[in-house]
Amino acid sequence: MEVPKFAPYVVVGAGIHGLSTAYHLAKELRTRGLGSGADVLVLDKAGPGAGASGIACGVVRNNYFQPAMSELMQACVEVWESDPVAYAYNPVGYIALGAARQEADLTATFERQERIGYRSELILGDADVDAHMKRLFPDWRAQGVTACLHEHQGGFAFNMDSVHGLYGKCKEEGVAVLSGVEVTGFEDASDGSIAAVETSHGRVEVGEQVVVAPGPWAKRFWSMLGLPETIDVHTPSGDVVRDRPMWTYWNLQEGEVGLDPAIFATADGSAPPVIHLDTDAPLYTDDGRLVTDELWGIYFKRDRHSVQGGASPLVVEGDVALDPYPQTTDIDPGFPDLFCAGLSHAMARFEGCRPLYKVARSGGVGAFTADNFPVFDYFRPNLYAILDSNHGYKMIGVGKEVAAVLLGEHSRLLYPFRFERFATGDLHPVSSSPYPWS
Numbered sequence: 001m002e003v004p005k006f007a008p009y010v011v012v013g014a015g016i017h018g019l020s021t022a023y024h025l026a027k028e029l030r031t032r033g034l035g036s037g038a039d040v041l042v043l044d045k046a047g048p049g050a051g052a053s054g055i056a057c058g059v060v061r062n063n064y065f066q067p068a069m070s071e072l073m074q075a076c077v078e079v080w081e082s083d084p085v086a087y088a089y090n091p092v093g094y095i096a097l098g099a100a101r102q103e104a105d106l107t108a109t110f111e112r113q114e115r116i117g118y119r120s121e122l123i124l125g126d127a128d129v130d131a132h133m134k135r136l137f138p139d140w141r142a143q144g145v146t147a148c149l150h151e152h153q154g155g156f157a158f159n160m161d162s163v164h165g166l167y168g169k170c171k172e173e174g175v176a177v178l179s180g181v182e183v184t185g186f187e188d189a190s191d192g193s194i195a196a197v198e199t200s201h202g203r204v205e206v207g208e209q210v211v212v213a214p215g216p217w218a219k220r221f222w223s224m225l226g227l228p229e230t231i232d233v234h235t236p237s238g239d240v241v242r243d244r245p246m247w248t249y250w251n252l253q254e255g256e257v258g259l260d261p262a263i264f265a266t267a268d269g270s271a272p273p274v275i276h277l278d279t280d281a282p283l284y285t286d287d288g289r290l291v292t293d294e295l296w297g298i299y300f301k302r303d304r305h306s307v308q309g310g311a312s313p314l315v316v317e318g319d320v321a322l323d324p325y326p327q328t329t330d331i332d333p334g335f336p337d338l339f340c341a342g343l344s345h346a347m348a349r350f351e352g353c354r355p356l357y358k359v360a361r362s363g364g365v366g367a368f369t370a371d372n373f374p375v376f377d378y379f380r381p382n383l384y385a386i387l388d389s390n391h392g393y394k395m396i397g398v399g400k401e402v403a404a405v406l407l408g409e410h411s412r413l414l415y416p417f418r419f420e421r422f423a424t425g426d427l428h429p430v431s432s433s434p435y436p437w438s
């Protein structure tokens with residue numbers, strides 16, 4: 001394969017972030033009269049969607065306790081809404097249901113959504129939550145749920161279809177997206193900037209800037225750039241947590257049940273919102289075995305041929321072999337029981353679904369930062385990294401913001417995600433959710 005010896009802009013990784021950046025950059029170069037998509041080269045060692053973007057459950061939601069995440073997500077949802085067909089986006093909404101201990105967080109999240117104009121409603125108290133859910137799903141029967149945040153924006157998108165949608169937009173703008181080209185290192189210029197990208201197919205001299213969007217391979221690029229494996233984290237209270245690993249891996253547990261998707265519809269026959277249910281009610285299998293009596297949670301959506309979803313991820317100790325992705329994943333053997341029992345706990349229509357659980361290509365490993373939030377920043381004068389800490393299929397708008405930054409603008413939305421926050425203590429507030437991504 002012919003790899004150009006020079007490109008003004010090199011984007012590494014053809015996942016949601018790399019492709020969104022390339023597309024928006026190409027569009028901006030053209031509309032500002034500064035160039036075109038021919039100035040942008042995307043390199044991927046496998047191909048579009050070969051990483052986390054191609055296996056993501058595809059949930060698009062704004063249930064974030066952190067103000068900066070919430071505002072960034074609002075901008076991302078606008079991008080999803082801008083072309084639902086190309087992005088295979090289903091604007092069905094999203095419902096987060098929580099136990100009493102999550103009420104305060106969900107209320108704060110709702111109040112912020114109201115302030116920023118993100119359409120949602122909050123229902124509190126178990127009777128009112130139950131009534132709200134029964135209006136949508138008459139067989140709703142989940143217990144121990146006292147708070148419900150119903151987001152009327154968001155929903156989900158089909159993972160590979162949206163990647164292909166972005167890929168198509170890149171092609172239309174004249175961006176070259178090359179598969180099977182692995183980036184193996186960077187050649188430094190004397191001023192600390194990146195002079196060239198080294199690849200399995202030779203050297204590509206960089207005219208302007210490089211963007212790396214490596215998804216789960218973040219740690220690999222971190223070390224290629226000579227960045228430290230551990231960092232000191234300064235907390236807002238002034239304490240310093242020394243030598244925290246910059247990267248940890250979590251195993252995202254996801255699966256699907258081969259039910260006719262049509263049975264998962266709302267009372268009026270509409271497509272159902274994505275549902276995320278957390279509760280501390282004891283969870284039993286349909287044949288009466290206790291699965292857990294601690295706080296548990298599942299999320300689920302109607303997929304094309306099944307009902308798909310997941311549960312809380314598990315930390316992976318030490319390093320993981322990422323390639324080939326994501327076959328290295330170990331799903332907790334108890335996950336299918338938990339997921340199917342959780343579905344049945346939520347709605348009677350799912351009772352007896354356990355035998356229909358499918359062993360399919362679902363789940364995978366994600367790379368998380370020291371505080372579990374994204375890092376979007378320059379690490380060399382001309383190298384920008386999109387390290388989304390596994391939050392980011394839904395963050396299709398980050399590439400749009402990054403494109404503006406590459407062209408010299410300040411992004412108010414990306415600023416809170418700068419790497420410097422670990423040194424200054426400007427960390428994001430932490431919610432009481434059991435998930436590393438809320």
Ligand SMILES: Cc1cc2nc3c(=O)[nH]c(=O)nc-3n(C[C@H](O)[C@H](O)[C@H](O)COP(=O)(O)OP(=O)(O)OC[C@H]3O[C@@H](n4cnc5c(N)ncnc54)[C@H](O)[C@@H]3O)c2cc1C
Pocket residue numbers: 012013014015016017018043044045046047048049050051052053054055056057058059060181182183184213214215216217252253254362363364365366386388389390391392393394395
């Ligand atoms: C099981 C699972 C479910 C998820 N569900 C959701 C969800 O429902 N909603 C949500 O918002 N997020 C979800 N996420 C998170 C989301 O998928 C990721 O945050 C997001 O897809 C990352 O996008 P990316 O473009 O940064 O990386 P990726 O999509 O991983 O793309 C990185 C690309 O870089 C390429 N690459 C890597 N190394 C090199 C190299 N050396 N040279 C060249 N190319 C290289 C890879 O081949 C890959 O194509 C989920 C993640 C997992 C694992």
